[in-house]
Amino acid sequence: MNTLTKVTVMPSLPKRIERLQDLAYNLYWSWTPRAQELYRDLNPEIWERYHNNPVRTLIEISQKDIQAVLKDPEFLERYDQVIREFDAYMKQKKTWYSKQKQKLSGKVAYFSAEFAYAESLPIYSGGLGVLAGDHCKSASDVGLPFVGVGLLYHQGYFTQLLDKDGWQQERYDEQNLSTLPIELARKDGRELRVHVDILGRDVQSRVWILQVGRIKVYLLDTNVPENSPEDRNLTARLYGGNQEMRIAQEMILGIGGVRALRALGENIAIWHMNEGHAAFLGLERVREYEQQLGISFREAVELAAASTLFTTHTPVPAGNDAFPMDLIDRYLGSWYSTLNVSREEFQELARHDQPWGPTFSMTVLALKLSRAANGVSALHGEVSRKMWNFLYPGAHHTEVPIGHVTNGAHTLTFLAQELRDLFDQYLAEDWKERVHEKEIWQDLDKIPDTEFNQALHDLKKKMAHFVRQRLKRQYLRHGASAARVASAEQVLDTHTLTIGFARRFATYKRATLLFRDIERLKRIVNDPERPVQFVFAGKAHPADNPGKEFIQQIYRYAQDPDLKGKIVIIENYDMEVARHLVQGVDVWLNNPRRPLEASGTSGMKASFNGSPNLSILDGWWVEGFDDKNTNGWAIGEEREYENLDVQDDADAYSLYDLLENQIVPLYYERDDSKMRHKWMNIARQAIKSVAPQFSMARQVIDYTKQYYQTLDARAQVISREDLKAVRHIAGWKNWVRQQWSRLHVEAFSELPEQAKPGDTVKVYVRVQTAGIDPNTLRVEGVIRRQSDDVRTFGILTLQSSHDGWAEYAGEVALPESGTFEVGARVIPYVSELSTPLELGLIRWA
């Protein structure tokens, strides 16, 4: 048939179970296994066929399925319970946020190119998406006023299929949007349209609303009849296409996203850019302010940046989105006149000079259009400060204004139901609302070893079953022999120590490190008394052939007769695979090349489920590991290497050593009552130490206290009195920038005769201020200890000013013994700035 249009008809559910409909459209189910089970039990075959999708399940089930559950009192009882809890959650008034004195003046708008909520909504590729999805879920949990903004990719991210040779194939499935838990945003009875000009074309987007607990996420989608076929495909695929596709997508996300929020009447106080992909939102806000308030480009930049936070995730320069300037001229050229700014000044906002020429860096743009920025772990904060130090010439990397909030994971999304049941029994009644509190988890000690062990073992059996089914499906697709298909049932022994490794196959994650000394590995896995087995999963980006080669290597090792059944790799890593693995394995392995793992989160999810982390001291694990091997293990040392081969050798050696001498013996050690008591304690300690500190609730609370509240307060202050401060700052910065090259600094210091710790150095500075108000210069004496580069600052005070010269004097204390250098520097600063380095100008004497 020649299809004109498609229609999906939702059955009308009988009154007794009609709330299954509301619930299907609220992602609350994605962190409530009991809710998912209701849909599964309507028809398990349909549930599985459509990838665990409640909406689709309701569409596909028959009247017979409905009648069957209506006659099942046990089902109805579970239904009532789930609905009761759902309603209570939605109506909950007392939350963490409700108890905060300082309320935000509007909502937080969180922009991200990907969001992971559930496997049936394939608009994510990996950790960044999971983090964004989890952020929304916890924002709902803690009661924050919050909206998410993203794109709806109608072909999603790809489904990964491994062919007979273990080579990754990518399949893109056109999503049937009417079967997803989304609804179209309407305005005045009509579908909302958001317009963005792309290369002179009026590209329109519709907006989908996703309900995530108590908050909404808006997803833009250009697949509407008004657009040309090419434009309809702009939002087809996540991270697909070339740079032109990427820039167009980012324009839809950033510019279109702001317009969607305006059209929907959302009142936004804080704009949170999750990674540089979202940075164009700043341009749109600058445009709005200029046009609505009649202010200049620079004033509008001050105003927009004041309420913006930028989170960076990428510790390698090449991983940061950057466009050639000619592409910017083509795609954003019309913005120069719209914003009333010169091409040079516009491009300066994002300029990153590379050996091959100047580029337009989305990270630089995001840094310049925000007044707060952060990395995603303590170590990553440090790496980011070093990486972007060049934007602040003359500053020490420790001064670069990029902080950190360490990532977390949404506890209930990843926590197994079996453990939830145990926690319901042994932890405080309201533990689910207080997962970020350390005290809550102390009661884990009350769970008897036998019960805990049983739960972990049940989870392992479930995981093994899941892995075997997946393998079987893959072999059947390959047309394998009956013997080979049957062999899938033989993999993984549920009494063997099982180690999981699953994540994107980016090469820095070194998925094949384990195989560096293959003979040693064979001895480890084949120990007759104390065997070990490994499960792998992960997707490589479609353009990443080295990543695909890693997958193939592991696939081949899995066929090696000496490793058969002990090394298993399954295809299509997604949230469902992730849940099964983090819940079912005994140990979680992570061996990235330090310091390239900005945070990592899968190890947190495993720890929540009593699977301790075995990891390089990178990302979150630097903070999570207790240094005593009582909540997991650290591979290698806390250091970086010049030579990558040496690094790989050292880390692989350390990994084998830990397995042979610590992990394997401990796992198989039984006490008198045949119980793995010591192991249980490590599993318990993994939960106790990781669950609160690395919960997404803790993360969202940190963002709120550290950034959302402070930005909001400052944004309010500088907008007062008809934008007095904004105008002042913008005008002053402009003048300072113009005069800066003519500023001249001279300094001398007076040392005590025999310096002792606590003595002070007197520093005198004379500045030819080039017309800059001497009261707006922060003049500092600086002492630097040569041995470790630690710096001590003393702020000098203005003594006098005449004939264009200003004189400053003050003292700096010598902190300890050692050899020191004394210096002095001048920084333009007024108290309305968010940080002294806001202009990025420093002049040393």
Ligand SMILES: *Cc1c(COP(=O)(O)O)cnc(C)c1O
């Ligand atoms: C948690 C998660 C990730 C991130 O894993 P890392 O080990 O932190 O890279 C990626 N993909 C999925 C599906 C996840 O659930």
